[in-house]
Amino acid sequence: MSKIKKIKNYWELGYQIADIVEHTLTLPEPKLILPTGSTPLSLYKELVNRQLDWSSVTTYNLDEYVDNTIQDQSYRYFMVENLFKHINMDEDNIYFPGDTAVWPQMDYGIGVDLCLLGIGGNGHIAFNEPGSSFQSETRIVDLTEETIKDNSRFFPTIDDVPTQAVTMGLKPILSSKKIIIMANGKHKKDILEQAMYGDITEDIPASILQTHTNMEAFYCD
Ligand code: GLP
Numbered sequence: 001m002s003k004i005k006k007i008k009n010y011w012e013l014g015y016q017i018a019d020i021v022e023h024t025l026t027l028p029e030p031k032l033i034l035p036t037g038s039t040p041l042s043l044y045k046e047l048v049n050r051q052l053d054w055s056s057v058t059t060y061n062l063d064e065y066v067d068n069t070i071q072d073q074s075y076r077y078f079m080v081e082n083l084f085k086h087i088n089m090d091e092d093n094i095y096f097p098g099d100t101a102v103w104p105q106m107d108y109g110i111g112v113d114l115c116l117l118g119i120g121g122n123g124h125i126a127f128n129e130p131g132s133s134f135q136s137e138t139r140i141v142d143l144t145e146e147t148i149k150d151n152s153r154f155f156p157t158i159d160d161v162p163t164q165a166v167t168m169g170l171k172p173i174l175s176s177k178k179i180i181i182m183a184n185g186k187h188k189k190d191i192l193e194q195a196m197y198g199d200i201t202e203d204i205p206a207s208i209l210q211t212h213t214n215m216e217a218f219y220c221d
Pocket residue numbers: 035036037038039040062063117118119120121125126127147151
């Protein structure tokens with residue numbers, strides 16, 4: 001049975017998840033799946049502060065917009081600005097969906113040690129929108145109106161929000177050895193509870209995480 005860990009504030013959320021990442025970085029050649037969005041920002045700040053050794057780490061980002069015309073809203077730009085440019089990652093070990101070659105391997109499992117996830121207002125993880133197959137693999141998807149509206153806060157106007165993205169599928173996400181899902185703010189409470197305690201249904205993509213044997217959910221108001 002999954003359980004939501006209630007954390008006292010947003011900075012503590014970042015701190016506690018950073019402890020888990022720090023532990024993962026002690027493994028040989030660690031492999032991590034990383035999210036974007038506003039939720040992981042306190043985690044990335046804390047990780048930068050800790051000055052850890054990332055030299056043997058490989059990272060795979062969850063998703064990226066397609067046909068995005070606002071470059072500083074690309075997820076690659078977000079990752080460089082908030083994490084990669086501050087740590088000693090080898091650039092060759094950074095992967096985004098849409099990069100060729102690595103993704104077929106991703107889909108059949110490459111032994112990711114830790115997958116970090118946020119959750120969308122409609123229960124999406126990465127850009128696996130409601131209705132996505134639990135067997136889905138990396139692919140281009142249409143974003144729902146709700147997601148476009150949610151993400152318009154980062155763009156000059158709603159018309160600038162891309163309508164498509166390339167996303168890691170639910171199948172490769174589930175093949176990670178450990179999964180952490182994080183949510184920040186009261187507006188995420190209901191959807192996180194539905195995902196963790198409700199029916200396992202493709203209508204709420206994050207609900208499939210209940211089937212994972214090494215998954216933790218972190219929440220703060
Ligand atoms: C986007 C991303 C998701 C992320 C979600 C939540 O849609 N594709 O990976 O989890 O936003 O974002 P935020 O943390 O800003 O609420």
